[in-house]
Amino acid sequence: MSDFVPNLPVAAVDARLRAAVAELRSAERSALLWFAELMRRRLYRDCGYSSIHAYAEQVLGFSRNKTFQFIHLAERLEHLPRLRESLTRGELPWTKAREVVKVATEQTERQWIEQAQQLNSRALETRVKAARVSPRALLAEASGQGSLLGSQFPAAAGASPGNSAQAEGNPGRTTNATPPATMVAEAEVTLTLRLRPLELARLQAMVEKIRKAGATTARYQTREELLLAGLDALLASLEVSEHSAMDNSGGQLPRGNSAPPYQVVIYRCEECGAVRLPDGRTLAPAVAAQAACDCRTQREGAPNRASIPATLRRQVLVRDNHRCQAPGCRATRFLEVHHREPRRRGGRNSAANLITLCAVCHRLLHESGVGLAAALPVPTLPNTG
Numbered sequence: 001m002s003d004f005v006p007n008l009p010v011a012a013v014d015a016r017l018r019a020a021v022a023e024l025r026s027a028e029r030s031a032l033l034w035f036a037e038l039m040r041r042r043l044y045r046d047c048g049y050s051s052i053h054a055y056a057e058q059v060l061g062f063s064r065n066k067t068f069q070f071i072h073l074a075e076r077l078e079h080l081p082r083l084r085e086s087l088t089r090g091e092l093p094w095t096k097a098r099e100v101v102k103v104a105t106e107q108t109e110r111q112w113i114e115q116a117q118q119l120n121s122r123a124l125e126t127r128v129k130a131a132r133v134s135p136r137a138l139l140a141e142a143s144g145q146g147s148l149l150g151s152q153f154p155a156a157a158g159a160s161p162g163n164s165a166q167a168e169g170n171p172g173r174t175t176n177a178t179p180p181a182t183m184v185a186e187a188e189v190t191l192t193l194r195l196r197p198l199e200l201a202r203l204q205a206m207v208e209k210i211r212k213a214g215a216t217t218a219r220y221q222t223r224e225e226l227l228l229a230g231l232d233a234l235l236a237s238l239e240v241s242e243h244s245a246m247d248n249s250g251g252q253l254p255r256g257n258s259a260p261p262y263q264v265v266i267y268r269c270e271e272c273g274a275v276r277l278p279d280g281r282t283l284a285p286a287v288a289a290q291a292a293c294d295c296r297t298q299r300e301g302a303p304n305r306a307s308i309p310a311t312l313r314r315q316v317l318v319r320d321n322h323r324c325q326a327p328g329c330r331a332t333r334f335l336e337v338h339h340r341e342p343r344r345r346g347g348r349n350s351a352a353n354l355i356t357l358c359a360v361c362h363r364l365l366h367e368s369g370v371g372l373a374a375a376l377p378v379p380t381l382p383n384t385g
Contacts, residue, residue, distance in 0.1 A: 032074070033088060035070050048370075049328060099124050099125055103131045266295075286366040294308055317337070320356035334360075337354050338356075338362055
């Protein structure tokens, strides 16, 4: 495409504008497919980012809405092979694919692709909107939740073109649960949740609403991370309620500290260095190194000893605003303190050598985080003069 030239005749302006728009749509389609490939293979980790959100913001310059849109499309394309193939071959523009993924399933995607090829974009949007109204209204009425189910969720699906969709549900759902990195064994553990159709619909609606809520919560891009963050938030709220009750009864509130609300026990062999959980599952070396940064060590006949003194740990968390300092990551949960220079190589327990990271970024850094380590900001030390 040639560069812009002003004052051309109307026919030339019209032709060049049409060509530019076609080129733009082709570029957007290619961008989506490459984005889906990077996300599917988790290649953003090799680029030094713990989440696709951080990569999209820092590298691609995406807004949170743009990132959410691309993630949603990439996830849906994984389950819609015919639609992905049509998009790859250029048979369907991504603007239409964006509408089709809202309602298509593996059983109905062929029909929706045919409709998308026959209709213009506005007519397709109208058809998709009509197909989505029935299940949304049905679920809202059945649950009495109203605004809780207000956000559209991906599987108002099952709707065929031109017909009212029936509410679908999956009686069971299998999740590969991935807890915080300090708990993760190398072999993944499967957690099965059995949900009624309405419960599944509520879950999908809440997941989508959380992802749209903003940059802080959007980094929890997997259901596993959302589940853990939700339980962590519930635990925090219960602690706040307990403290409030103590205060109302005349007692004193406990002094604030930065210690985690729960502990994970890890056994390490002094002879071979192997690390395992109490149930016998082994941990990857990166997890062992991650845990060694910020833990309490107990040896037989000796008192527990923190790898970072509690006062210094609190100072570092306060300095870093209780937020992960990895580029593009704004996590405020599952925070750990990392030694920039490991103590085994002479690194000191000083504020200048410590930085706050979330568990996901911390593990990535210990796995293959040369790029991430170089990108970490230099801490601003408080003025003590």
